[in-house]
Amino acid sequence: MQPNTTRPIVIQGAHVVTMDAGRAEYRRGHVVVEGNRIVAVGAGEPRGYADATLVDGTGCVLTPGLVNTHHHLYQWITRGLAVDHTLFEWLTTLYPVWGGIDADAVHVAAKGALAHLVRTGCTTSTDHHYVVPRDGGDVFGAEIAAAADVGVRFHPCRGSMDLGASAGGLPPDHVVEDLDTILVESQRAVERWHDPSFGSMLRIALAPCSPFSVSTELLKQSAVLARDLGVRLHTHLAETLDEQDFCMERFGCNPVQYMESLDWTGPDVWYAHAVHLDDRDIGVLAASGTGAAHCPTSNARLGAGIARAADLYAAGVPLGLGVDGAASNESCCMLEEAHHAALFARARSGPRAMTVRQSLELATVGGARVLGRENEIGSLEVGKLADLALWRIDTLAHAGITDPVAALVLGSQPPLELLLIDGREVVRRDEVRTVDETSVAAEVAAAHDALVAKAG
Numbered sequence: 001m002q003p004n005t006t007r008p009i010v011i012q013g014a015h016v017v018t019m020d021a022g023r024a025e026y027r028r029g030h031v032v033v034e035g036n037r038i039v040a041v042g043a044g045e046p047r048g049y050a051d052a053t054l055v056d057g058t059g060c061v062l063t064p065g066l067v068n069t070h071h072h073l074y075q076w077i078t079r080g081l082a083v084d085h086t087l088f089e090w091l092t093t094l095y096p097v098w099g100g101i102d103a104d105a106v107h108v109a110a111k112g113a114l115a116h117l118v119r120t121g122c123t124t125s126t127d128h129h130y131v132v133p134r135d136g137g138d139v140f141g142a143e144i145a146a147a148a149d150v151g152v153r154f155h156p157c158r159g160s161m162d163l164g165a166s167a168g169g170l171p172p173d174h175v176v177e178d179l180d181t182i183l184v185e186s187q188r189a190v191e192r193w194h195d196p197s198f199g200s201m202l203r204i205a206l207a208p209c210s211p212f213s214v215s216t217e218l219l220k221q222s223a224v225l226a227r228d229l230g231v232r233l234h235t236h237l238a239e240t241l242d243e244q245d246f247c248m249e250r251f252g253c254n255p256v257q258y259m260e261s262l263d264w265t266g267p268d269v270w271y272a273h274a275v276h277l278d279d280r281d282i283g284v285l286a287a288s289g290t291g292a293a294h295c296p297t298s299n300a301r302l303g304a305g306i307a308r309a310a311d312l313y314a315a316g317v318p319l320g321l322g323v324d325g326a327a328s329n330e331s332c333c334m335l336e337e338a339h340h341a342a343l344f345a346r347a348r349s350g351p352r353a354m355t356v357r358q359s360l361e362l363a364t365v366g367g368a369r370v371l372g373r374e375n376e377i378g379s380l381e382v383g384k385l386a387d388l389a390l391w392r393i394d395t396l397a398h399a400g401i402t403d404p405v406a407a408l409v410l411g412s413q414p415p416l417e418l419l420l421i422d423g424r425e426v427v428r429r430d431e432v433r434t435v436d437e438t439s440v441a442a443e444v445a446a447a448h449d450a451l452v453a454k455a456g
């Protein structure tokens with residue numbers, strides 16, 4: 001099967017979970033793709049596609065491609081370090097290691113992270129890249145090149161830190177940039193790479209790192225710049241109680257109140273984590289349309305807490321899922337996030353707190369909404385982009401589970417029969433077709449060793 005051919009692709013015989021507005025599902029349905037668009041969705045077999053490439057989906061469930069709303073790709077080469085630490089301990093252990101990255105290391109890390117992520121059904125991913133060493137070369141360009149290599153729809157966020165330890169921040173001074181450089185480079189990144197058009201494979205956001213690693217001025221000016229340039233805003237927020245204490249001591253208010261005071265709420269803003277929110281905070285997010293990237297696995301790995309995902313969902317907050325950086329979630333598996341989102345919501349508030357379909361909704365349309373792309377991706381509908389995942393659920397791991405969505409969300413990750421991104425085959429039978437996984441794995445191991453050795 002060739003990428004973006006003019007020959008249609010017909011996938012038929014699968015249980016089709018559309019995630020459209022009516023949440024239609026077809027027990028033995030079809031989806032037809034032409035170029036990079038979906039041109040037909042429905043029950044049974046489609047008519048009029050005798051010349052199409054046929055994919056037999058018998059024994060499979062077909063879903064929209066998964067949307068990952070928070071990641072730190074560069075961390076793929078620093079996995080398995082600081083494994084029993086709180087966020088602040090983990091960060092202060094890892095900042096000196098991350099301070100050694102350069103464009104080559106980021107390219108390898110991003111290629112490895114994204115090649116793995118597509119294997120977990122992800123078709124659109126964000127990245128939050130906030131470590132920009134002075135002599136590290138074009139680290140942001142390096143991850144953009146890696147995303148093009150893998151073929152993923154990409155929303156890299158130009159991250160930044162300007163509040164070093166000497167000014168009361170958490171990161172050591174040598175890993176932060178100065179305010180003027182950040183603003184100039186952020187604007188340059190948007191002008192060079194941001195593509196707002198329908199079907200875009202690349203959109204940039206601005207993303208100062210967190211309240212404890214950036215100045216108030218950087219947050220304010222980034223918001224003004226992002227709105228001038230018409231791009232979205234992203235940051236970590238309300239992840240831990242340590243962060244809450246930091247905000248109370250330094251600003252005299254909680255993290256959400258702080259962001260409100262800086263014009264950092266609205267439908268063009270999404271926060272990563274949003275764990276420690278009170279009812280008022282959730283009301284602010286809902287009323288302003290501010291989104292959240294729920295990262296249950298990372299929050300558990302770092303002992304940060306369990307986010308109020310069911311309450312955010314019920315309040316109507318745009319809510320997606322994020323694997324978060326690989327150094328705080330070594331598996332970085334999108335379906336695992338959906339699994340954990342459902343389990344943690346239930347552990348918190350009972351078995352009806354989040355259904356399996358709501359959890360899959362967060363991983364698909366929810367993420368699309370967080371990124372402002374609900375008209376393009378996140379559901380299987382005519383006219384939308386051909387980003388879709390075909391999962392095999394007739395093997396020993398899932399056979400006999402009658403509800404395909406329960407199999408997907410509550411079971412282990414099924415074999416990924418096919419992943420199309422923009423109509424292009426990126427994964428077939430659990431194998432990435434765009435890059436060589438074996439050689440990328442070797443490059444990742446070498447880059448990890450070199451970086452750790454450099455940090456001494």
Ligand SMILES: Nc1nc2[nH]cnc2c(=O)[nH]1
Pocket residue numbers: 072087091209210236239298324325328
């Ligand atoms: N989980 C997580 N939280 C952060 N807060 C600031 N940086 C990070 C990061 O890399 N990961």
